[in-house]
Amino acid sequence: LTVRASSYADELVKTAKTIASPGRGILAMDESNATCGKRLASIGMENTEANRQAFRTLLVSVPGLGEYISGAILFEETLYQSTVEGKKMVDVLVEQNIVPGIKVDKGLVPLAGSNNESWCQGLDGLASRSAAYYQQGARFAKWRTVVSIPNGPSALAVKEAAWGLARYAAISQDNGLVPIVEPEILLDGEHNIDRTFEVAKQVWAEVFFYLAQNNVMFEGILLKPSMVTPGAECKEKATPQQVADYTLSLLRQRIPPAVPGIMFLSGGQSEVEATLNLNAMNQSPNPWHVSFSYARALQNTCLKTWSGRPENVKAAQDTLLVRAKANSLAQLGKYTG
Numbered sequence: 001l002t003v004r005a006s007s008y009a010d011e012l013v014k015t016a017k018t019i020a021s022p023g024r025g026i027l028a029m030d031e032s033n034a035t036c037g038k039r040l041a042s043i044g045m046e047n048t049e050a051n052r053q054a055f056r057t058l059l060v061s062v063p064g065l066g067e068y069i070s071g072a073i074l075f076e077e078t079l080y081q082s083t084v085e086g087k088k089m090v091d092v093l094v095e096q097n098i099v100p101g102i103k104v105d106k107g108l109v110p111l112a113g114s115n116n117e118s119w120c121q122g123l124d125g126l127a128s129r130s131a132a133y134y135q136q137g138a139r140f141a142k143w144r145t146v147v148s149i150p151n152g153p154s155a156l157a158v159k160e161a162a163w164g165l166a167r168y169a170a171i172s173q174d175n176g177l178v179p180i181v182e183p184e185i186l187l188d189g190e191h192n193i194d195r196t197f198e199v200a201k202q203v204w205a206e207v208f209f210y211l212a213q214n215n216v217m218f219e220g221i222l223l224k225p226s227m228v229t230p231g232a233e234c235k236e237k238a239t240p241q242q243v244a245d246y247t248l249s250l251l252r253q254r255i256p257p258a259v260p261g262i263m264f265l266s267g268g269q270s271e272v273e274a275t276l277n278l279n280a281m282n283q284s285p286n287p288w289h290v291s292f293s294y295a296r297a298l299q300n301t302c303l304k305t306w307s308g309r310p311e312n313v314k315a316a317q318d319t320l321l322v323r324a325k326a327n328s329l330a331q332l333g334k335y336t337g
């Protein structure tokens with residue numbers, strides 16, 4: 001049985017390699033309008049299109065950002081938006097040598113028949129949307145689904161998450177977009193690090209089973225896992241060394257080295273914690289490109305520093321560059337604080 005390879009196969013491999021290049025990682029700036037609203041509320045700003053545009057203009061136009069950032073994930077609004085100065089956001093990124101990406105999932109809804117768990121929508125119409133996003137300049141995609149440890153996870157929720165990710169990945173590759181495969185294992189809960197490790201192994205086993213069943217080309221995907229940590233409410237905290245040991249053990253047992261990039265999410269870790277954990281994972285050679293795809297751990301200080309004031313734009317941009325550089329060093333295992 002032979003399966004037709006995506007006509008984009010060579011381009012997918014090239015795009016994935018570009019994003020997973022040494023010393024660089026992804027800036028996740030694809031908050032949905034609702035989530036972006038929460039971020040803006042935290043600095044006392046209204047959730048208007050103009051305010052979202054102002055903040056994202058600030059992010060994409062940080063001078064020198066492309067030295068540390070290889071890809072930026074956008075929400076649909078931003079993919080079609082221009083900067084405050086009237087230049088397409090996508091063009092500003094490409095000029096900075098940053099590959100534009102697009103969040104394509106349609107968010108989480110309750111999963112009937114489960115233990116209060118959720119599933120991720122967005123497969124209907126995904127092929128035509130993906131083709132349009134490619135036309136608009138996107139070269140990679142993201143689909144985030146979640147698995148909750150306190151609520152199970154039930155076998156049903158894990159299977160649904162894995163199957164949805166695999167269908168999305170196949171459709172993305174068919175339309176020239178490198179899929180980021182993101183089954184986020186939520187930090188919430190009192191469970192210890194061993195429990196997270198067990199759940200993560202189960203989730204990634206199923207994800208790769210269905211990726212293979214759907215003939216997804218592993219050389220043309222990127223992963224966005226959660227690091228293996230104790231639950232946020234667990235009394236025993238883990239050191240960066242422990243997080244690195246558990247997480248690398250997970251990768252060794254579950255992730256084929258053909259996958260060109262493992263771009264971790266920050267998931268509520270502090271900015272410094274996310275950098276230290278990444279740095280610990282890169283202390284010795286491993287078969288993957290272990291890097292970052294952070295939203296909050298890159299943007300938090302930047303957002304606060306900006307606070308919606310034009311006179312703070314430069315200072316806010318400087319803080320983003322500081323975080324991006326720190327994580328770039330951590331990707332190379334050379335962060336010293």
Ligand code: 13P
Pocket residue numbers: 028144182265266267268293294295296297
């Ligand atoms: P955080 O790094 O804030 O977890 O966000 C990454 C992301 O894009 C989640 O999908």
